[in-house]
Amino acid sequence: MRQRFEIPMPVRYLVNGVLIVLLFLLGQFMISAGILSSYFQKILLQVGVYIIAAVSLNMATGYLGQLPLGHAGFMAVGGYTAGIFLKNFPIKGLPAFILAIILAGIVAGIFGILIGIPALRLKGDYLAIITLGFGEIIRVILLNIDTVLGFKFTGGAAGLMGIPKYTSFPAVYICVVITCLFIHTMMKSRHGRAILAIRENEIAAESCGVNTTYYKTMAFTASAFFAGVAGALFASYLGLLVPGDFGFMKSIEILVMVVLGGMGSMLGSVLAAAVLTIVPFALQSISQTVADYRMVIYSVLLIVVMIFKPSGLLGTYDFSLTRIIEGLINRAGIHDGVARKGEQSK
Amino acid sequence: MAMLQVDSINVFYGSIHAIKDVSFTVEKGEIVTLIGANGAGKSTILKTVSGLLRSRGGAIQFHDSPISAAAPHKIVSMGLAHVPEGRHVFAQMTVEENLEMGAYTRPQGEIAPGLERVYAQFPRLKERRKQVSGTLSGGEQQMLAMGRALMSQPALLMLDEPSMGLAPLMVEQIFDIVKELHKDGVTVLLVEQNAQMALSVADRGYVLETGKIVLTGNGKELLEDDAVKKAYLGG
Numbered sequence: 404m405r406q407r408f409e410i411p412m413p414v415r416y417l418v419n420g421v422l423i424v425l426l427f428l429l430g431q432f433m434i435s436a437g438i439l440s441s442y443f444q445k446i447l448l449q450v451g452v453y454i455i456a457a458v459s460l461n462m463a464t465g466y467l468g469q470l471p472l473g474h475a476g477f478m479a480v481g482g483y484t485a486g487i488f489l490k491n492f493p494i495k496g497l498p499a500f501i502l503a504i505i506l507a508g509i510v511a512g513i514f515g516i517l518i519g520i521p522a523l524r525l526k527g528d529y530l531a532i533i534t535l536g537f538g539e540i541i542r543v544i545l546l547n548i549d550t551v552l553g554f555k556f557t558g559g560a561a562g563l564m565g566i567p568k569y570t571s572f573p574a575v576y577i578c579v580v581i582t583c584l585f586i587h588t589m590m591k592s593r594h595g596r597a598i599l600a601i602r603e604n605e606i607a608a609e610s611c612g613v614n615t616t617y618y619k620t621m622a623f624t625a626s627a628f629f630a631g632v633a634g635a636l637f638a639s640y641l642g643l644l645v646p647g648d649f650g651f652m653k654s655i656e657i658l659v660m661v662v663l664g665g666m667g668s669m670l671g672s673v674l675a676a677a678v679l680t681i682v683p684f685a686l687q688s689i690s691q692t693v694a695d696y697r698m699v700i701y702s703v704l705l706i707v708v709m710i711f712k713p714s715g716l717l718g719t720y721d722f723s724l725t726r727i728i729e730g731l732i733n734r735a736g737i738h739d740g741v742a743r744k745g746e747q748s749k
Numbered sequence: 750m751a752m753l754q755v756d757s758i759n760v761f762y763g764s765i766h767a768i769k770d771v772s773f774t775v776e777k778g779e780i781v782t783l784i785g786a787n788g789a790g791k792s793t794i795l796k797t798v799s800g801l802l803r804s805r806g807g808a809i810q811f812h813d814s815p816i817s818a819a820a821p822h823k824i825v826s827m828g829l830a831h832v833p834e835g836r837h838v839f840a841q842m843t844v845e846e847n848l849e850m851g852a853y854t855r856p857q858g859e860i861a862p863g864l865e866r867v868y869a870q871f872p873r874l875k876e877r878r879k880q881v882s883g884t885l886s887g888g889e890q891q892m893l894a895m896g897r898a899l900m901s902q903p904a905l906l907m908l909d910e911p912s913m914g915l916a917p918l919m920v921e922q923i924f925d926i927v928k929e930l931h932k933d934g935v936t937v938l939l940v941e942q943n944a945q946m947a948l949s950v951a952d953r954g955y956v957l958e959t960g961k962i963v964l965t966g967n968g969k970e971l972l973e974d975d976a977v978k979k980a981y982l983g984g
Contacts, residue, residue, distance in 0.1 A: 600853075610832070611851055
């Protein structure tokens with residue numbers, strides 16, 4: 404029987420690792436050589452932040468199969484955590500930034516657990532409503548606790564100002580890679596199988612011995628954690644946080660990215676996040692009025708996609724460089740030669 | 750002591766008293782069936798045993814350990830597998846992935862021999878190993894659900910309406926498989942509306958009516974019982 408050629412595991416890691424480094428070097432080079440103006444660099448950073456937000460929401464929506472509408476709420480929790488921490492922490496610089504990102508993730512994750520345990524008892528529209536409510540509650544609370552016991556907290560409606568700006572291309576890039584890597588490996592593991600099983604059929608998953616409550620909460624919490632990371636990067640990128648930034652529309656925007664890209668496809672989330680972040684800027688350069696109507700464009704786009712490809716642009720397809728290389732090698736028949744040689748040597 | 754001992758359980762859906770003081774036992778190596786009309790509470794009893802529903806009062810013991818308060822996933826790993834009603838398969842996973850999910854509570858090393866055993870029992874599943882399970886026929890999906898439950902190496906297999914919505918020929922096949930499993934030493938608790946079929950394979954049976962056990966006996970006795978004949982076997 405003709406055997407398919409498969410790249411061995413360590414080589415796979417190597418190939419992907421090299422690709423990740425090359426992409427990073429390309430970005431760094433384009434920035435230092437001045438090919439990307441500071442305007443485009445800013446867009447690039449935003450793209451990174453939204454990739455993290457979309458990929459993390461994809462975990463709850465695409466993989467777990469729930470429909471939370473409060474993702475911006477978790478971003479807000481992470482953003483404000485990082486902002487307040489960075490403003491008040493005595494040490495400045497990179498260590499503080501790393502700590503702030505981790506802390507933002509953890510605090511958002513804790514909120515994820517707190518919201519997840521009651522919310523995940525519900526399904527579908529009910530879960531959507533309860534998470535939507537949560538997102539709004541966070542926003543309103545942030546708006547109203549500008550000073551707590553004399554300590555300047557969130558700055559209220561005026562916003563949290565003067566957050567040190569540490570968010571840079573390397574920081575965002577590394578966070579994007581870590582987020583994707585973590586979620587990818589998790590979904591390939593036994594835990595990931597359990598999460599997918601819950602999406603496919605919760606009753607069957609339960610009868611297979613999957614602790615559904617635990618895994619739903621875990622996936623939801625991981626999703627919230629990385630939303631918090633995105634929020635932290637966002638905070639230190641803008642240097643200013645306003646509660647209004649994290650309203651209901653923001654949650655919808657992230658959800659549109661996930662749905663458009665294809666629920667359950669990481670590559671889909673990444674591409675859709677990139678495109679939908681760049682589009683408003685591109686529209687702005689055409690005319691401000693067009694840019695103002697981008698939500699209209701989004702909705703039309705969404706309707707079109709839902710009619711012609713309900714599973715999203717990429718469905719559940721996930722990109723694998725090594726699989727493509729394997730396919731090419733198999734098609735070219737190079738492998739046959741290798742195999743024949745192998746037989747002869749025996 | 751019986752393998753499964755259910756002692757006067759009471760289950761409520763909101764304010765509706767669905768199961769009233771039901772007690773029964775399943776001995777090792779038996780096929781026991783619960784029969785009854787729609788809404789008699791057959792599935793509710795299975796769900797309560799497997800921990801998906803809770804009983805108010807009463808006790809459920811499996812292998813001499815109380816399970817009435819245990820979480821469903823714990824109960825599965827104790828060796829009690831539930832094949833829920835309506836062929837719940839992981840529609841977008843392949844047949845083999847479905848079966849692997851069945852071994853979720855077992856150590857990694859048991860997957861390969863488990864697959865072999867299930868494929869020997871269900872040759873049809875082996876033919877369709879790589880097929881996405883949502884595209885299987887109803888009977889094949891039922892086989893898959895049963896095979897998946899067997900992957901957890903259960904001491905007691907609970908089948909909820911395995912014949913539901915299947916063609917008569919397929920129903921016969923499914924019951925043949927139940928008999929074979931029984932020969933291999935699996936204890937079976939079978940819930941059925943198809944009383945004729947169920948009683949013909951069962952060692953013992955319980956007849957349920959609106960949440961209460963009204964009659965019990967061995968399979969043959971019940972098949973010939975006038976009341977059962979009248980109510981479930983069509984005269």
